[in-house]
Amino acid sequence: MTSYAMRHAAFAVVGLGAMWVTSRIRVDRYRRFAWILYAATVLLLVAVPLVGVATKGAQRWLDFGVFTVQPSELAKLALIMVPAAILAAGYTLGRFAGVLLAASVPIGLVALQPDLSTAVVLVGIVMLMLILARVPLLPLAPLFALGVASIPLAVLFLRPYQLERIHVFLSDSADPQGSGWAAWQADIAIGSGGLWGMWRQPQYALRAEYLPESEHDLAFASLVYGWGLVAGLAVVIASSIIVWRATVAARTARTREAALVAAGIGGLFGMHAVVSIAQSLSLLPHTGMPIPLFSYGGTAAIIGFVEIGLVLAVRRDGVARPLWATAPRRRRLPRGVSVGAVAVTASLVAMTGVAWHLQTDRGAEFREASDGQLMRCIRLPAERGQILDRAGVPLAVNAPEYTVSVVARMFDDNNAEVRGRLAALLGITPDQLAETIRDGGTEVEAVLARVGPDRARAIVDAHVPWVLVYPTGRRQYPQAATLATVLGYVGVADTDDMQTWPQLALGARVGKAGLEKQYDALLRGIDGSQCVYVDPAGRPVATAVRVDPVRGHDLRLHLDSAMQQVATDALTDAVRTSGGDLGAAIVMDARTGAVLTMASVPSYDNNVYGPPVDAAALAAQTQAPGPGRMLNHVFQSAAPPGSTFKIVVASSNAQYGVVAPDQMLAGGASYTYGGHTFANWQPMGPNSLIGAIQWSDNVYFYQLGERLGPERMATTAAELGVGRPSGLDLPGEIAGFLGTPESVADIGGTWYPGSTLLMGIGQGTVTASPVQVARWTSGIASGATVTPQLAASYGPGEGWPIPTAAPHQLSFADKLGPVRAGMRASAAAGTAGQLASLPVPAAAKTGTAEDPSAPGKGLNAWFSAVLPFDAPEVVVTVLVRGGGFGSATAGPVVKRLLELYLAQTRGTAR
Known part of the structure; x- marks a missing residue:
């Protein structure tokens, strides 16, 4: 960047010298100067295809060793001065044709380079001079029509990169990393430049590298990027001053030729400034148009100073000498020169406003983009x-x-x-x-x-x-x-x-x-x-x-890994020896919901997941026998709860008072209802509520369920958490199912009269996961349900506690005495009597549930217990699917875990 600045400064020095020389030329010698310049321009343009330097597929420069020259820049000035010289004496058809003939030579040579964008600019300059020279509109009309008609044909002559620029301008979906790169970088440069630019930032030199053609086509964007909108405004003001100085010179010129030269130069500067700044703001396609004097380029800079020198000469000649020309001033004044100057100034001011709007509305976005693109x-x-x-x-x-x-x-x-x-x-x-x-x-x-x-x-x-x-x-x-x-x-x-x-x-x-x-x-x-x-x-x-x-x-978890290992080993033995296919065991604090153990078999080795995944080990593990090894069956498997649900039905009776706890209901080996016979697991005599829970009397609970009805049983069950997730802090918990006539109808099923009886013993339309069974067991035993939770705290050391949900007090807690007495009787001398040997009194409920999905005889073994009975601390629930009788298969696992808990908390021997 510094080398460009130094070279441009050297060009400026040469240009200032050339400006001083041309400012001394007398306006009556402009005609001779015009034709000399024209001849030199044509000769140089002819030499370009022969010995010119090629860049980007076009030959535009002549290399003289020490410096290079771009003849097309000379052509711009030549096509101002030659039409001015020809039309100075007024319009005739011959002079009009002469201008067109003279202009066609350099325009054609430039188009052959090929440099279509500069050729278009030259055509624009000629049209500008014809308008300024007051050529009647009638002969101009065919030229305008020809220009409009040739626009579609111009596509045939455009190079791919030029077509791409037009596509980017017309499309809102141009890839910023591809075809829209230049436009996006110009937006970033102007939008993030702010008022004073980014030149003070350490990475500015690197940022500037991202702006393509920053010294030429996008010089305005580069200037704003580095020195801010203030510098851009300075360029706008300088360009406007040049345009207005040329306009004033044209209005005070002593000859018509001088007026046309000054007006044409002012128009050229205005055209360059407006188009160049507009392309930096993406208001026009990128045309490769530089800003005179400000864009890098030796030929353009020197010619720009020469043009200013010619305007100064016109101005000096008009001020220093009396206006004695014979032609009336109205005829000498170029057509629309003042209106054009106002239009150029208004356009530049409006574009300054666009730049300001870009900075204020999207400045933060572009600054972030500027920062982001130069870092990986x-x-x-x-x-x-x-x-x-x-x-x-x-x-x-x-x-x-x-x-x-x-x-x-x-x-x-x-x-x-x-x-x-x-x-x-x-x-x-x-x-x-x-x-x-x-x-x-x-x-x-x-x-x-x-x-x-x-x-x-x-x-x-x-x-x-x-x-x-x-x-x-x-x-x-x-x-x-x-x-x-x-x-x-x-x-x-x-x-x-x-x-x-x-x-x-x-x-x-x-x-x-x-x-x-x-x-x-x-x-x-x-x-x-x-x-x-x-x-x-x-x-x-x-x-x-x-x-x-x-x-x-x-x-940090509430979980006890030593207890988890014991539970897993005991559960594995129970599943294997009973012929079951899966098992689950949960040990939970009945007061807080803290989960001490959550064992599930079969399981899998999570070490194979890495990452990266051990593909061979994962494939072998996937093919290993055992259902649902990726699931934790404590909360992701639901099964008929069987007789463990009887304490829920008993609690519903306590809530609604349908049968007195001491009332004896008929016993027997079965119960007949609606023409169907429902079996007991063994023949029994009449039982009260406590005896029915103690010995898990099916016949008693058939009758109790019939008298309660499904809605009341479901209402109590819902309060105990049946049919909905427990709130355990693990993803993927299932809800189970709590059926009622209404909910069964909703899924397209039929509620039969016997469905109510089956619900009374935890069969049919009720399924639950072991964690749900543990919740209702502890809830009934203590009077409040808890939310199970594994996580205890996080952070260093003891960390910060992760609070657990407060226990939910049951609305019928004060009526549950008989139910608890039945659970105690079961653990002391009933179906769960194996817990009688524990040093602390326990309460429990066993279950043997019919399950068509279970292997073997299709019986699931359930066992759920709490201790101490009078103030429950811990609940243990075990399920072995296909394990047979709950007391025989799941009971030993529960007893082993309760013994371990007592050994840990009270130091009692096993």
Whole structure:
């Protein structure tokens, strides 16, 4: 930029000298000067195709060694002076034809270069001179008509880049990185330049490189970019002054020829200024029109000063000498000269307003674009927070592995010493390093290797320039399958993740399942970046700002990993020995909802998901036997709850008082209703509510369900959380189903009379997940339902607590005494009597539910218990699908977990 400025200053000095010389020419010698200039112009234009210099597919310059000349710039002045000389004596048809003939030679030669845009300008100059010379409109009309008619034909002669410029101007969808590059960069330059420009900013020289043809076609945009709108306004004022000085000179000229010369020069300056500034503002297609004197170009600058010198000569001649010309002044005054000057000035002022509007309305946008395009940033992934159990045992950690990468294009052949140092640190040869960098393609970053912590520290300590070291983000899960369905896994963000978190960077790692997904915003942290300045070709040239990543928060759970392991082992044995196909166990604080254990079998190994994914291990795992191994069956599987639902029905009776708790209802081996027989699991005598719960009497609950009706049972069940998600802090929880005549009809089913009886024993139109069974068990035992929650706190150390939802007090809590007594009786000497040996009294309900989807005999084993009975602290619920009788299969698992809980909290022996 400095070299251009110095050369242009040298041209200006030469031009000032030429201006002084031409300002001394007497106006009566203009005719001779015109024809000499014309002859020289034609000779030079003829020489251009023979010995001219070609640039961008066109020959426009003559190289004289020390300097170059663009003859088409001389042609502009020649086509002002020659028509002025011919038409000075007035209009005749012959003179009119002479002007056209003289003008056709340089115009044709310029068009053959080819330089169609300059040829169009020359045609415009000739038309301007004919109008100024007061040529009658009748002979001008065919010329105008010919010009309009030739516009479509001009497309045939336009070069591809010229057609592209027109397309960009006419289209609103031009690619800013492709065909719309120049227009977009001009908008950025003007919009972000502000009042005083960006020349003070350290990266201004780099910013200026993004503006194409900044010294020529887009000189106005370049000026505003560097020196602000004030500098642009100065150009507008200077151009207006030149136009008006030429106008005044034309009005006071002593001869008609001098007046035409001054008016033509003023029109030429005005035309150049308006078109050039308009193209910088994208108000016209980019035509390659420079601003006289301000755009870089030796020939144009010198000719511009010569033109000003001629105007000064006209002005000096008109002021210094009396106006004794014989022609009336009205006839000497060029046509429309004042109107044209006003129009040019108004246009320039209006365009200044457009530039101001661009800055005030979209300045921030363009400044951001200016900053953004000269930087490329390499993402520095944040280290993900760990997931810990209640004792601080790590459950999800980051692999001690680091990515080593480089800003690829800075490691060229001139950096052999640096590349050698880095290759030695990586334990490879310089040739291998060079090949790896080449394989990085055109990206700013080239990933070289994954290394362990020791090698990563050595590379960081070596301070090798342009080298980045950051964690790979691969996740490890020490408990693997034991906690996979709870913790989930991490993967590369996809389209759905991008919609959820719009600020995610491409390639970012996010939680895809389980707690990793639920608490991703806490665990993920905030990525950092290392930015580099790049030139318009995308080559890095310097380091820019670095933002260090912020590590994610650790997440501490209520979960007890030791208990989780015990639960998983016990559950696995229960499923295997019973012939079941899946199992689930949950241990939850009955007071707060804190989840201590959430075991699910079968499971999967979440370590295979990396990232990157271990494809072979994932394929093998996918083909392994076992249903729903990707699901946590505690909250993602629903099944008929069987007899565990009887305490819900009993609670409904407590709420509505249909049958007195001590009232005995008929027993037996079955119950007949509506012509159908409904079996008991074993023959029993008459029972009260407590005895019916203690021994899980189906016949009692057939009768109780019949008397309550489905709506009242459903109302109580809904308050206990049946048929809706529990609110557990894990994604993908299912709601189960709570059927009523209305809801069954809504899904196209039929509610039969026997459906009410089946509902009374937890069959038919009721399904629930183990976490829902645990909620109603603890809710009935304590009088309030809780919201299960795994997360306890986040942050360093003990961190900040994650509050749990307050317990929901049941509206019928004070009426549940008989139901609780039945649950206690079951645990003391009933179907759940195996819990009688516990050192603390428990309450429980067993269940053996018919399930067509279950393997074997199609019986699901349920067992749900709380302790202590009088002030419940913990609830344990177990399901083994296809496991048979709940007391036999699920009961031992529940007892084992309650024993472990008591050992941990009270120090009691197993």
